[in-house]
Amino acid sequence: xxxxxxxxxRDIRLAFRQGSAITLSLxxxxxxxxxxxxxxxxxxxxxxxxxxxxxxxxxxLACLLTLDRMFQADFEDGxxxxxxxxxxxxxxxxxxxxxxxxxxxxLPLIVIAPVLGLSLNLPGDxxxxxxxxxLVGTPTLSLIGAVGAxxxxxxxxxxxxxxxxxxxxxxxxxxxxxxxxxxxxxxxxAAPHLLLLGGVSLGALVVGPxxxxxxxxxxxx
Amino acid sequence: xxxxxxxxxxxxADQLIFKDVSFSLSPGEAIWVKGRNGAGKSSLLRxxxxxxxxxxxHVEWQGEDxxxxxxxYIGEYHYLGHLDALKHAFTVRENIEFWASFHGxxxxxxxxxxxxxxxxxxxxxxxxxxxxxxxxxxxxLVASPAKLWILDEPLSALDQQYIALFRxxxxxxxxxxxxxxxxxxxxxxxxxxxxLNLDETAL
Numbered sequence: 019x020x021x022x023x024x025x026x027x028r029d030i031r032l033a034f035r036q037g038s039a040i041t042l043s044l045x046x047x048x049x050x051x052x053x054x055x056x057x058x059x060x061x062x063x064x065x066x067x068x069x070x071x072x073x074x075x076x077x078x079l080a081c082l083l084t085l086d087r088m089f090q091a092d093f094e095d096g097x098x099x100x101x102x103x104x105x106x107x108x109x110x111x112x113x114x115x116x117x118x119x120x121x122x123x124x125l126p127l128i129v130i131a132p133v134l135g136l137s138l139n140l141p142g143d144x145x146x147x148x149x150x151x152x153l154v155g156t157p158t159l160s161l162i163g164a165v166g167a168x169x170x171x172x173x174x175x176x177x178x179x180x181x182x183x184x185x186x187x188x189x190x191x192x193x194x195x196x197x198x199x200x201x202x203x204x205x206x207x208a209a210p211h212l213l214l215l216g217g218v219s220l221g222a223l224v225v226g227p228x229x230x231x232x233x234x235x236x237x238x239x
Numbered sequence: 240x241x242x243x244x245x246x247x248x249x250x251x252a253d254q255l256i257f258k259d260v261s262f263s264l265s266p267g268e269a270i271w272v273k274g275r276n277g278a279g280k281s282s283l284l285r286x287x288x289x290x291x292x293x294x295x296x297h298v299e300w301q302g303e304d305x306x307x308x309x310x311x312y313i314g315e316y317h318y319l320g321h322l323d324a325l326k327h328a329f330t331v332r333e334n335i336e337f338w339a340s341f342h343g344x345x346x347x348x349x350x351x352x353x354x355x356x357x358x359x360x361x362x363x364x365x366x367x368x369x370x371x372x373x374x375x376x377x378x379x380l381v382a383s384p385a386k387l388w389i390l391d392e393p394l395s396a397l398d399q400q401y402i403a404l405f406r407x408x409x410x411x412x413x414x415x416x417x418x419x420x421x422x423x424x425x426x427x428x429x430x431x432x433x434x435l436n437l438d439e440t441a442l
Contacts, residue, residue: 021341028326028337035328096322103289104341105314239292 021106022114029118039084044126047080051134062139069138070199073148077127078159078188084123085163085184086170086177088115089234093171102238108231112164116226120160128152140203147202147212151195155215161226162187168233190218240301241265242287242387242418247296249282255294256282262435264387266416269409269429273422274437280422281321281391283437287420288318288389314343316387317380323372324379327365331356331375334364339382350382353408354401369396377405380412388412390421402427 033039054072058064092098101111131152135145166184170176198211241263248258256279262270272280285291287298289305289312298305300312325334332347335356339345351357354374359367364375373396380388388409394402406429409419421427 024337024340032326032328094322095326096320096324097326099288099290099320099322100318100324100338101341103313103318105343106341238290 021104022110025101025106025111025114026118026121029115030122033118033122039087039122040126043080043084043123044130046083047076047127048130048134050076050079051138055138066139066141066203069135069140070144070148070196070203072138073131073134073199074192074195077124077131077152077156078185078192080127081124081156081159081163082181082184084119085160085167086180088119088164088167089171090167090176098171098234098238102234108234109227112168112227112230112234116157116160116164116230119164120157124156124160128156140199143205144199144202147208148199150208150212151198151215154212154219155191155195158191158215158219158222159188161219161222164226164230165233168230168237171234171237173237191215194218240386240416241299242420243299244287245296245299247283247286247298248294249279249286249291250294251279251282257437258295260296260435260437262433264418264420266386266418267413268433269413269419269421269431270433270435271421271423271427271429272435272437278437280437284318284389284391284420284422285320288316290318315385316389317342317385318389318391319376319380319393320391323376325364325367325372325375327363330361330363331367332360334375335378335382338379342379342383342385345383347382350378350380353381354378355404370398370401373397374401377408381408386417388417388419388421390419390423392423393421394423394425394427 051072054068055065058068089098092101102108128149132145132149135148140148163184166180169183170180173179194211194215198208198215201211202208243263245261247260249256260283264270272283274280282291286293289309292306300315303311305312324338332351335350336345336347339347339350351360354377356374356378359371364372367375377393393405397405402425406427409429413419
């Protein structure tokens with residue numbers, strides 16, 4: 019178990035040392051969201067209407083931006099070989115990578131999302147719902163993304179293929195995530211949507227590491 | 240304690256690279272895998288490191304197939320490939336530390352001393368020369384103990400002085416009952432060594 023946390027710690031330290039992963043997805047997220055008011059005009063009612071969808075789509079894309087590095091960096095310098103033959107089951111290895119990815123690339127988005135929500139004229143209650151939905155739903159993005167990242171590891175320009183493979187699978191998260199925020203804007207309870215999101219995340223927690231480990235073995239053999 | 244490979248055959252991209260390769264290793268023994276470019280030296284080593292499945296044949300560690308029952312084999316060997324597995328943002332010490340504790344029972348200071356890396360310990364790995372990277376990578380071998388060393392081109396980029404140093408480390412490993420399986424184009428001047436020539440077993 020200590021190896022599991024060691025690997026997570028290593029990836030987080032690497033992300034902070036190199037700085038690129040965190041700033042890349044975060045600034046992409048901010049810029050995409052800020053572009054929308056410029057594009058559709060400053061009408062507050064329109065912004066509040068499209069706000070939840072914009073924030074969720076931008077979060078999906080920002081997450082996708084860093085996914086292809088999840089295994090690729092370790093593959094390129096030979097670390098992945100050593101990790102795979104090491105004493106940790108490949109499934110646990112994937113899970114550690116996923117947790118590190120979520121903490122370094124997705125959690126910063128969730129932290130900044132309330133501020134961006136305000137700038138899109140979302141009411142206070144719905145910002146709470148938005149943050150909750152992101153917290154519950156985004157682990158799915160990293161978990162499912164790991165499967166795509168594992169299948170495309172070692173491929174040149176695998177990032178494009180990864181997007182095509184993974185984005186359709188993100189649709190349920192997008193639907194329930196936006197529905198949770200819309201519900202709270204309409205003064206309804208966001209709880210059912212959050213529960214569904216949680217269910218999807220738990221499902222992905224079971225399937226993701228197994229499928230990604232199989233994908234890794236396939237890509238490396 | 241033994242490592243046995245029987246009738247191994249390897250196929251890459253529909254092409255049979257070698258077949259009927261058999262050898263065995265006992266404590267204190269070393270095997271030098273030789274062969275022309277493309278003879279399958281690296282593939283053979285990757286099979287022995289469980290990174291590649293053979294087309295046919297099997298590999299046994301203490302009588303257990305390493306692809307079926309790998310529990311006793313994991314952690315008993317070090318694999319050192321072409322790539323250096325170093326993170327450029329980490330220092331030499333951090334790199335060795337991570338791999339050693341990932342592998343088990345780390346002794347980082349000993350490894351730094353054995354490969355004369357103390358002066359470089361706090362330098363980012365990205366700043367190292369090729370030879371220094373190689374030494375950092377070789378230090379992994381002694382930073383956590385393992386019975387079998389599987390080494391792919393361990394001497395490349397090393398100068399004469401460090402080739403001699405590595406030879407000493409390898410000799411001590413063998414004298415302590417370790418085993419080694421390596422492929423190199425340079426003469427390692429190790430005695431005694433068993434030679435496995437893949438050209439002779441070629442198709």
